[in-house]
Amino acid sequence: MGPSKCGTLATAVTVICTVTLLVTPGVTFANPTPTPMPSLSPSAPLPETRDLKAVRKQLDQLYHDAAVATDAYNAAEEASKKQSARIIELAKENVKLQHKVAYLKDRAGAAVRAQYRTGAMLPEARLILSDDPQMLLDNAAILLQGERAIHGLIEEMIRAQQDLEQYAKDASAQWQKLEGQRQTKAAAAKEVARQIAAAERLEARLEKKEKERLAQLEREAELRAQTAWLNTGVLKNSKGQATEAGMRAAQFAMDQLGKPYVWGAEGPDSYDCSGLTSQAWAAAGHPIVRTSQEQWNWLKRVDIKDMRPGDLIIYFEDASHVGMYIGDGAMIHAPRPGRNVTIAGAGSMPILGVVRPGA
Template structure:
């Protein structure tokens, strides 16, 4: 047998190639292990929609606090004006009592009853004066009037203090609700910001597709209703809007394309109840500020009896409202990041309708 020949060691050039290949493979493996996972767009959209819906719920609560704050501020202003008038009346009575005192002084001395009324505690005068039997008939009416005015003034001041304290409390709640809304919207936006421009476009396309599906369902429902002989014909178009309803719908149509703005009642942006309230104001009708309160602003209307101008409400807690325009559709202000639009009422969980 011949001698076995030892394999020659790899050349330096070959070693360099092998080392580079191994390093490249290691980098590739490392990159594969640590690559960012592709986001599940359906899950992202679901979470973003949920956050936006929660934000809208908070918006309606914010509107309630804001409305309460405005009413309390008006009440506080009214009471403070009343206090100012009461103080003026007291000042006038003190002036009259001062004149009585001056006259008595010129005639030999000030009656103790007048002196007591002019001291630092006029409200307690009559009790002390009665105990001392010092109220002269000539001054009795004036002193009783002064005591009554002082009693009213003290009562009004106490009411003003309580109202202002309540106003401060509502202001704190309003600020807290605002922070909640901003936090939810920021969280939703942060999730969208993590997506590529292409993926964000896909999420938007999904929203458009859902709107188209809702419109298709609405059309199919109308077609089935028109073909059914066992059911009433619900496909008959709603009567054309006229009078007040026409003014309401005309206003709402003029707002199409304007951005949603939470807490906004126009003219440049609206939230859902802000839009319906503004539309009704254009027709001379005042609605409550919150969607939940607008739910009680008129009698209920069944779905098959809807007419243009009716308010339509959505979700179990009635946190969204739109304006019915006929043909199964409404105008509404959707949510942050979207504009006032026309949408089938079947696109959201429908709860009922009201005709203010």
């Protein structure tokens, strides 16, 4: 990575640290982990309320549910891509086998025709009636070779036909799976739209000053959570040094700052949370699984005190959100609908754990 890119990353980290880490020493705050709320039905009437703290909790829950549905959509999308690729692969193999079966049939037919081309008398009869001992031996060897060749061709043709039937069955099974994933994806997409629409309806009821106050409450809550997290001393002895790949991934993510969150998006103009992290690591030369839940389940887990730039921080108990650590207690992420890719305190949301791509 060139000096200019490293400088860009360092400058951004310095800015976010100035915002998130300059807090009054010794001040303590309440536990930043929010109390779990029951799922809200987007079709249910929204309560008439001007309690902005209650509104914030409702919005958090709605966008959280949208994130869960987005993960389900992304997982179904990835499965559909794999199954479509497998169907194409099976179709190509099917065509090859069809050509092979036709070729073997031609060869077997030609071999049989060649053995009987000399006349109506069977080769066995000609062999027995021969008076020449040497011819007798030569004909016996040729006859044996011919029969073995024909039997071999027939056996190979039978195996090819069986393979052809199996490929057809596999393709049929993959088509059924693909259809199931399409239905799952459609249902997830509908659920995402419902949750986001409910959040937008709730926000639309607020006046301008209320929206500004709501944004201020969110910033204050994030700062309290970040401060409480840092006050635990979790980063006191942190010595994680970024690898070259980790710095490339972090720089890619930094280059996306300001681009809008769009659920299901993987760039280049917009991203969802795991779309940003997966594309960042793909750009670094280490492709990873697509969704935040898959990233939590499949990537190597590391202690928070050992995390380094490029590592992924998984949030909430259901692993429904992910951000990328960029150092000095900060991370970059695509937050939610209506927001842009931004830098935030790594402890501004409840952390489930940390995973390391490329390990």
